[in-house]
Amino acid sequence: MADAAEGGRPGDAAPADPAGAAHTAAAAGTAPPGAGAAEAVASALQSALVDVLPRLLGGGWERRAADALGFLRRRLTGDYEVDEFGFDAELTDQVLVPLFRPVFEKYFRVTVKGVENIPDTGGALVVCNHSGTLPWDGLMAQVAVRDHHPADRHLRLLAADLVFALPFVNQLARKGGHTLACADDAARLLARGEVVGVMPEGFKGIGKPFADRYKLQRFGRGGFVSTALRAGAPIVPCSIVGAEEIYPMIGNARTVARLLGLPYFPVTPTFPWLGALGAVPLPTKWTIEFGEPIPTDGYPPEAADDPMLMFNLTDQVRETIQHTLYKLLVERRSVFF
Structure with missing residues (x-):
């Protein structure tokens, strides 16, 4: 993402x-x-x-x-x-969400907090931390919103170009509500009143070494803030604890990654040593917390072009997520229980 x-x-x-x-x-x-x-x-x-x-x-x-x-x-x-982005709501609700629901409820045993901070109607931008080597966190966030939000909303995630370059995965991603991570697609979704999810750390977050777990990486140039300002949509910070430990990344085989055209090639205690078995995530205990929304509808239209305002809002969102991660880490009993 x-x-x-x-x-x-x-x-x-x-x-x-x-x-x-x-x-x-x-x-x-x-x-x-x-x-x-x-x-x-x-x-x-x-x-x-x-x-x-x-x-x-x-x-x-x-x-x-x-x-x-x-x-x-x-x-x-x-x-x-299906909508103009390829989203198939019926397939998502009848097949894809039920497919991941047992992983959400039984395997990662996700606790969801503050989901009511996402508005019941209208556009909203959910900004999450990103981690875990493979993007299980995005999928679990989608299940959390669909199953726990009082208005049964869908979370439409913005995904990296790589997702849409993978055969079969690209079609499933489209039908599950993902779309290209560009400003135009995000703006169109917000204008339609959708809940849009973005993970600004991108590959820097999901592919960081285990030693840097729960330390947020750079949030880019604040493009998500500009998009929210133009749409007048609230920004909802989202903090996910538990994903960092599912594949402890102790190394990165950069040569292999370049040969395969990947941003990184993870080396974990189980992968690639155990083959396909090493790709099974560890059953960590997760918490997903949605923070209080940061309103943007009070700013004038030209505010989206103010670099200082974008920097301040980006920093505010990032600090909110980072402090919430620290709070959740202090509160949890262990990685697995």
Whole structure:
């Protein structure tokens, strides 16, 4: 993840999503080829199972079965929508969030604090620290907002260019609400009233050595503050404790990283020595705390061009997150419990 001013190039267009375009067209009334046959298959499945499943699984499963069949029908016929960024809200709520929910609740046992500080409506910019070698922190923050916010909001994360260069990952990221970390995309999302998440440390934060854990890296040039000022959106600081220890990074194989075109190649006590097993994160205990929002709607439009104001607000957000991290570290009993 990266700062909107640093992780992407302003003005870059979001990567095309041909599948998303087809789905949008289908939702508008233009069904894809084979939609009639798919509709017949889905209808037959529903007719065959809707009476059987309640008897096999009990009355409490009836609605779940109907919902699952309805979801399958829409997937087969293309009768669902994605937004202009490729975000598929139904797929996110029905598949992606449930996929990560057990990791959130059972593996990392995340405690969420202050999520009500994100407004119930309208745009907001959530600014988080970034750590952990792999971006589990962003995924857990998304689950935290979706499952714990009183208005069931989605967190739309700004991601680095590398995410959209990876096959398969790029499509999942788009459908899960991620978009390019550039000022234009961030501004458009805020204008639509979305909750936008940014991790300004970028690769400097996620790829820092274990010895520097919980020490915030530079927050770029304050591009996220400028974007929030132009949109008049509040800035919500977010502090995440627990992610630093999931892959203790004790080294960086820079030569391998250059050969693979990666920003870093981590060496941990388990990776690459244990192969794929070494990629399993340690089951640390997490806390995600959302701080009080910093309002920006009281500033005049030209304030976004004031470098001193941007520096001061950036420093305020950074210091708020850093102090909260220290507080949470003092409060926690251990890394794993």
